[in-house]
Amino acid sequence: MYLSRAFIPTIKEIPSEAQIASHRLMLRAGLVRQTSAGIYAWLPLGLRVLRNIERIVREEQNAAGAQEVLMPTIQPAELWKESGRYDDYGKEMLRIVDRHEREMLYGPTNEEMITDLFRQSVKSYRELPINLYHIQWKFRDEVRPRFGVMRGREFLMKDAYSFDADHAGAVRSYRAMMLAYMRTFQRLGLKAIPMVADTGPIGGDLSHEFIVLAPTGESQVYYDASFEGVDYLAGGNNPDLDKFFADITSRYAATDEKHDTAKWAEVPEANRREGRGIEVGHIFYFGTKYTKAMNVSVAGPDGKMFHPEMGSYGIGVSRLVGAAIEASHDDAGIIWPDAIAPFKAAILNLKNGDAACDGLCERLYAAMDGDALYDDRSDRAGVKFNDADLMGHPWQIIVGPRGAAAGKVELKRRATGERAELSPEDALAKVLG
Ligand code: P5A
Numbered sequence: 001m002y003l004s005r006a007f008i009p010t011i012k013e014i015p016s017e018a019q020i021a022s023h024r025l026m027l028r029a030g031l032v033r034q035t036s037a038g039i040y041a042w043l044p045l046g047l048r049v050l051r052n053i054e055r056i057v058r059e060e061q062n063a064a065g066a067q068e069v070l071m072p073t074i075q076p077a078e079l080w081k082e083s084g085r086y087d088d089y090g091k092e093m094l095r096i097v098d099r100h101e102r103e104m105l106y107g108p109t110n111e112e113m114i115t116d117l118f119r120q121s122v123k124s125y126r127e128l129p130i131n132l133y134h135i136q137w138k139f140r141d142e143v144r145p146r147f148g149v150m151r152g153r154e155f156l157m158k159d160a161y162s163f164d165a166d167h168a169g170a171v172r173s174y175r176a177m178m179l180a181y182m183r184t185f186q187r188l189g190l191k192a193i194p195m196v197a198d199t200g201p202i203g204g205d206l207s208h209e210f211i212v213l214a215p216t217g218e219s220q221v222y223y224d225a226s227f228e229g230v231d232y233l234a235g236g237n238n239p240d241l242d243k244f245f246a247d248i249t250s251r252y253a254a255t256d257e258k259h260d261t262a263k264w265a266e267v268p269e270a271n272r273r274e275g276r277g278i279e280v281g282h283i284f285y286f287g288t289k290y291t292k293a294m295n296v297s298v299a300g301p302d303g304k305m306f307h308p309e310m311g312s313y314g315i316g317v318s319r320l321v322g323a324a325i326e327a328s329h330d331d332a333g334i335i336w337p338d339a340i341a342p343f344k345a346a347i348l349n350l351k352n353g354d355a356a357c358d359g360l361c362e363r364l365y366a367a368m369d370g371d372a373l374y375d376d377r378s379d380r381a382g383v384k385f386n387d388a389d390l391m392g393h394p395w396q397i398i399v400g401p402r403g404a405a406a407g408k409v410e411l412k413r414r415a416t417g418e419r420a421e422l423s424p425e426d427a428l429a430k431v432l433g
Helices: 021-028 044-063 077-083 111-121 167-188 241-249 261-266 289-293 317-327 355-367 381-391 401-406 424-432
Strands: 032-036 039-042 074-076 094-097 103-106 130-139 154-164 192-196 206-213 219-224 253-255 272-287 309-316 345-349 372-375 395-399 409-413 419-422
Touching (some): 021 032, 021 317, 111 154, 111 309, 154 317, 167 192, 167 309, 272 289, 345 355, 355 395
Antiparallel strands (some): 074 103, 409 419
16 A cells, blocks of 8 residues: 555544553554544554454354354344343443334344344254354443443454353363464464453353453453463364363463452462453353243254253454554554554655655565555655554565665564665565565
8 A cells, every 4th residue: 555645644643532552542543533432433554453353363263163154233122132131231232213113222242143043043953063153343332431442332343152062062162262262362463361250241150351461451460470472373273172271271360350369379479470451352151041041942862852052252353453552562653463463564765756766665565465555655754764663564664765776675673673774575575474
């Protein structure tokens, strides 16, 4: 993308309404704009990040055996009356009446709807297990929407729902999703730690939250440092789920709600870490809560009908954009993890109009095949450096007249500030490698 023509409305002043770094930086770098309280429009740069996160989430859900569907945002109230949650959900639910006076709502989550889809089609234990997910906008009329996309009213969630024949199967589904989550966060370039959690309005008796560490997080967390450096991507396509689960739950990690001082005292002192964290995912096992309430049963091997066991599994896709920035930024701007960066590199033409600079930049831009933002504006070099740092591209390929004449570029790594003078080919190899 040519920056001179891109719709990336950056802001120089620090937006006064934004209390935390990610919100300020998302506004300043032109990723999003608020359209009403807690509701945001995603602009090209922000949307590219959102799509990158979605892609990795989707790949890991598919690899874990979940199947993608797409349910609507608008739901009929009847389903929620069946489950008993229509009144429980209170003011957080956005209620709508259509022209025929039918009660509808903008979905805050989809347990009821997926249970209804399941009961329309699945009749036998032989069709189990099934895990269905979608990536869809949700609406929760939060009392205090704040921190930009981190606690919005409209937000993008990946939500998966598993159906199993028995408790053992449901536990297996839960563990498979937990591993898929650890892999997802690792691929996103984030350190997320699973912590035992309360189940709240979703219900059930087994639940974990996934917390990304960041000083501005809403939760106080306590965890064992041995979580750091575990490679969840090792273990191939047929991982030992019981071993994984035993290993992960043997390490202490809890938010203050669930903090157990006796167990904490057993963690070796050198390993005890305290800090703040952001909840980017939450998984639940709730057995037959919805299948019973909504009268869903399938035939077992003996012909007897039974209620399938369920779990649900959420990732805050839009929240992750903010969380990634909270976890990785400096005074100059965002520092994107490579996997989710909107562009791999910015190409900075320090002398627009100089034939050697223009020619070299165009050549680099073509070789990057759409994965570079080319700063072809006629601004001063300082403006270009500042904007590239603000937008946080992992690499900057800097092309000045002296270098261009000698067939050299400067390559800067945003995260470390390291710079090296290289041939254009070597720079490309590093950036694309
Ligand atoms: C699990 C999937 C659920 O809704 N039902 C379907 C279950 N869980 S949850 O914890 O309530 O939400 C899942 C994740 O969604 C993100 N999230 C939000 N993101 C932005 N703004 C919000 N207001 C918001 N509320 C929830 C969180 O990442 C949460 O872990």
